Amino acid sequence: MADRPTERLAVADAVAAASTVSYARIVATLIRVTGDWTLAEDCAQEASALALTRWPVEGVPANPGGWLMTVARNRAIDVLRRSSVERRKLRELAVLALTGPESEPQPGTAGEGEIVDDRLRLVFTCCHPALALEARVALTLRTVCGVPTADIARAFLVTESTMARRLTRAKAKIAAAGIPYRVPTGPMLAERLPGVLAVLYLLFTRGYDADGEPAFADEAIRLARLLDRLMPGQPEVAALLALFLLQHSRRNARRDRAGNLLTLDRQDRARWDHAAIAEGVGILARVPADGPYALQARIAACHATAASAGATDWAAIAGAYDRLVRWQPSPVVELNRAVAHGYAHGPAAGLALLAAARAGGALDGYPLAVAAEAELTARRGDRERAAALFRRAADAHGGAERRALLDRADQLS
Structure with a gap:
């Protein structure tokens, strides 16, 4: 053999x-x-x-x-x-x-419950707030997901030896600080769970980004399923899983045959994973109230269930962002809210909200803010200025995102 x-x-x-x-x-x-x-x-x-x-x-x-x-x-x-x-x-x-x-162990046996419980304890240990966020993500990838150190190092743009040292320091800190190997209960669970969900969200984002590692997104979905299975009474856990499924459903349609990124309106919706969309919508239906991940999932569902780009319910998306900005009053959420209102109520409304979001200076130099202004400017009819803005946004990007922005500029020139 x-x-x-x-x-x-x-x-x-x-x-x-x-x-x-x-x-x-x-x-x-x-x-x-x-x-x-x-x-x-x-x-x-x-x-x-x-x-x-x-x-x-x-x-x-x-x-x-x-x-x-x-x-x-x-x-x-x-x-x-x-x-x-x-x-x-x-x-x-x-x-x-x-x-x-x-x-x-076979499904439904006590052994299976113990194993699943062990994994949950491992997730909460890796995601302890005593560790820096980057260390939590790396440790989760290595220990819970079994991702090789070399692959994690590439994702974080460091050498394998540097990442190995970071992982060693993180494990040493767990030991030195006496961080317990357990899932917290009561008020401590409510305090710690958002941190765990934030790690999974960042893990998914690293896999879903244009030049990210797709396997990381798959691992984030797997861990979100595990948490949802073990914490069925936690609506934000279910919402996060729904969000991942709805976003990831577009994975196979995000690029053309040459590997170039396609914006949502140019994607072939027949290539979307409609089983994942149906699952995500079904999970979201059992989330009773708004929360940061629930609102993001509802926005993703509006996109995923629209028969075409033109049929997208932008008014519902803008309303969801109005509620989300109260939960997460961050410049990025305000930016996305401006874009949604630009599609729902006209580019002038979107540009006004974008200007308000930029007023504090937090979005200065942020390339996605420049790209958003470019798109809204194009919708208002100023093609020359929009093309210049798309090129400026492209200067801050590399790889597939840079090519997509330059292509958009060329379409308007």
């Missing part, structure tokens, strides 16, 4: 798939028992490495995830035994090794 390249490739794919699914589960389980973050990650990685050498010879096991969990757990036992300390932890691991099934 090991001598045949195609079979070796199939085995490597099986290891990668099983590791992606099992990594967070293994790490979460071992952290819960040992309290040692580094040991947990090392054992998970060593299990995957051993699979690459054993599976080509012995064949892929019937339950790859269970095999990886058993190997990682046994490796942790060996390390603790050799250290001749942590006797209590060793006994706990021994109980797990003797009583824990080697197979993946």
Whole structure:
């Protein structure tokens, strides 16, 4: 088997798939028992490495995830035994090794609930407010999602060694500060949950941006599903999942065959993921009240359910932004509100709101504000000034976004 390249490739794919699914589960389980973050990650990685050498010879096991969990757990036992300390932890691991099934738990079993609970604890630990926001996102990607450090480093535009040091410092801070490995309850949950949702939102944004890593958006959706499953009474969790699904539904239509970005009005709506749209709308229907993510999801739903760009209910979108700006009175929300009013009530209304949003200086030099002014100016009929503004906005961008802005300028010239 090991001598045949195609079979070796199939085995490597099986290891990668099983590791992606099992990594967070293994790490979460071992952290819960040992309290040692580094040991947990090392054992998970060593299990995957051993699979690459054993599976080509012995064949892929019937339950790859269970095999990886058993190997990682046994490796942790060996390390603790050799250290001749942590006797209590060793006994706990021994109980797990003797009583824990080697197979993946079936849906609805107590084992599955424990695993899901472990992942939730891991998410809240990675997203603790004692860590900087960037460290929370990176740690979530590495520990919960199993994203390689090199890929995270590329997303943050730093070297792999720099990112490795940042991750090490974040884990050391968790240990030094005695950050508990648990999901908070009562008032503390209400205080901490927005921070967790903010991390998932940023994670999704990094994947959804024009030149971002799409896998990050997929991971954000996966984690939002997990939170929604475990916290069905939290409307903003459901709203965030709905928002992700509605936004991501357009992924396959955002570029033309040459790789150029297409604005919403130029996208082929037949290529949108209508199953994701239906799911997102269904989830949003059970969100009873407004909140920051609920309002953003309602705006996304207006776009996603419109039969054409011309059929978009811009009045409803503008009204949603009027409410959102009271929840999040930020310059970016005010900018988006101005654009929505420009489409709903005419470009003059939009430009007036944009001027008001710029009054404090917070949007000075912000390229999206320049692009918004360009679009509203074009709608008012001043094509020459609009083209100049699009070119100015393009100067602050690179890659696909720069090309899209320059194309828009050329259309108006």
